[in-house]
Amino acid sequence: MPKPYPEEFREDVVRVARNRGPGVTLEQVAADFGVHVMTLSKWMRRTDIDDGMKPGTTRQENAELREARRRIKLLEQENEVLRRAAAYLSQANLPKRIYPLVKELTADGIPVTVTCRVLKLARQPYYRWLSHPVADAVLEEVLRANALFDAHRDDPEFGYRFLADEARGSGAAMADRTAWRICRDNSWWSVFGKRRSTAKKAGPPVHDDLVRRDFTADGPNRLWLADITEHVTGEGKLYLCAIKDVFSKRIVGYSIDTRMKSRLAVAALDSAVARRDDVAGCVLHTDRGSQFRSRKFVQALDRHRIAGSIGRVGAAGDNAAMESFFSLLQKNVLDRRSWATRQELRIAIVTWIERTYHRRRRQASLGRLTPDEFETVMTTPALRAA
Secondary structure, three states, X not given: OOXXXXXXXXXXXXXHHHOOOOOOOHHHHHHHHOOOHHHHHHHHHHXXXXXXXXXXXXXXXXXXXXXXXXXXXXXXXXXXXXXXXXXXXXXXXXXXXXXXXXXXXXXXXXXXXXXXXXXXXXXXXXXXXXXXXXXXXXXXXXXXXXXXXXXXXXXXXXXXXXXXXXXXXXXXXXXXHHHHHHHHHHOOOOOOOOOOOOOOOOOOOOOOOOOOOOOOOOOOOOEEEEEEEEEEEOOEEEXXXXXXXXXXOOEEEEEEEOOOOHHHHHHXXXXXXXXXXXXXXXXXXXXXXXXXXXXXXXXXXXXXXXXXXXXXXXXXXXXXXXXXXXHHHHHHHHOOOOOOOHHXXXXXHHHHHHHHHOOOOOEHHHOOEOHHHHHHHHOOHHHHHO
């Protein structure tokens, strides 16, 4: 069964179809983007329903109904956690250790995430307790740290001596030296302490440089490159995150947004994975931008089983092959005219990528073939079998 097209891609195709010029048919637009004309018609009909131009249940209404059902189920689970916790803690003859209750609720079908959120517990200590029973000394250390953390959260201007006094007042006995050690290990210092440097430094790399400027690949989905570019419109900036397959120089995924957040890079990666077949083991090389070093992006790489690679600070040549694509985009689209709205620029970008760059622009490094033609020729069944 083929994978569904990314939502952002479908919206872009519908925008281009709605804004097509005179004499341009739906069949031509569908061919430019590599989709069936019936598929494009369905997308446009669904968009008309969502925009209120045709009767029917919109995707927003369906999503709200699913969200309401999910929320009802979540509230039922939270009420059950509170009820069981109240009954458990009211038994005076039992030690008040909450992790066994979490384990019982998990066995009854309530997720650990829900239970820990309602009871305001951290999940990682629970899982450690589940695999290895906690010693009394460790438990005492945790209780002291929790007491110090609560005091630091309530009064962040307090130093470790005042925090120790507050912790002892709540029942966690400890010496000042012990409080200092715990605060040092967790960086719980007074906000009026030492002045911290405000100079911004490049963030640490979350991956090694697996490419080292060797922008070659012997097959599709072996090496991808990613980067982010921006352009100004009359309504503000528009950001594009694109992912390029080194083998065929095809843009396998992209995302366009008004904010340069980590979700932009994650959406581009999800789009690339949805449009390709087998990406496990692929290497994705980026620069050291914060979007590509974010926790969400690293988790997305792990989820898709893609190996991350990151270049050096201030070394533009470490991602030169991706910069060359953005240079073409700048000359052929962005600098051709002034853009009044973000939608105009968005339509121009996706049209140039899908219709011109993929299907019409021949490249000397590909034997005067387009990226689509090169992939078709070089990934025949016979070659894949070999």
